[in-house]
Amino acid sequence: MAHVLNTNIASSSFVARLRDAIEQARSSWALYKEYKSTYNELASLTDRDLADIGVRRCDIADLARSHVYGA
Template identity: 45%
Template sequence: MATVATTSYNAISFADRIRVAFADFKAARALRAKYAATVRELSDLSDRDLSDLGISRYDIHYLAREHVYGA
């Protein structure tokens, strides 16, 4: 008895790969803009305002990264 094994796969065209890469780039750029805006807004606060929120200037970049990227 003979068996035939076939392998099928979904080929992604080069144009689709470019579209996906561009979409990923746009998403990463949007996240970076949100991160920069968060850092800018927190940096513009006075030391007293930051203290009222329980934030030190040292923590601004960490908190912005956590807020935007969830890391």
């Protein structure tokens, strides 16, 4: 019977992992800003304008989220 021992050695340095974390934080912040912008634009519309485009006010957060983050 053969046994295999897998050991994972951290191939990326601390600096590389830190850069990745910073880049992911920047990306997340950019998506959040786009979400807030979309949300605020829709929220600033009147109820009549929303009705004209077939959107209920209670659906604004879901629409903004799906627009930015996908399904």
